[in-house]
Amino acid sequence: MIVNNSFNVKLAPNPFINQLNFDFVVKGYQRLNIEVYDLATGMKVATKQNLTAGIPISLGQLSAGTYVIKVSSTDNKISYQFKMVKL
Numbered sequence: 001m002i003v004n005n006s007f008n009v010k011l012a013p014n015p016f017i018n019q020l021n022f023d024f025v026v027k028g029y030q031r032l033n034i035e036v037y038d039l040a041t042g043m044k045v046a047t048k049q050n051l052t053a054g055i056p057i058s059l060g061q062l063s064a065g066t067y068v069i070k071v072s073s074t075d076n077k078i079s080y081q082f083k084m085v086k087l
Contacts, residue, residue: 007078009071015085018060020069024053029073039066039083050074062086 007026024032036046036059045067048057064086072079 009080011069011071011082011084014082015087016059017087018058020057020059020084022051022053022055022057024071026073026078029078031074032078033072033074035070035072036062037068037070039068059086 007024009024009026009032010022012021012023022034026032031050031052033049034047034051034057035044037043038045045062046059051057067084067086069082069084070079071082
């Protein structure tokens with residue numbers, strides 16, 4: 001979770017099984033994008049665009065392992081990374 005006065009981005013639970021809960025409050029943004037990268041290979045394995053706060057993200061197609069999830073705005077003014085483990 002990343003928190004500051006103008007933004008709050010949360011991906012949970014960590015570790016996860018098939019689904020992540022994505023919640024955020026970012027001043028001036030209603031939708032964000034995520035890209036999922038396999039930490040072992042560095043390859044992008046999933047992309048989800050125009051996500052609104054509070055929606056579940058289904059990642060059941062991924063195999064167990066460690067992933068870097070990049071959360072960004074469409075204009076790329078906002079960008080955060082999370083390291084998440086899939087069981």
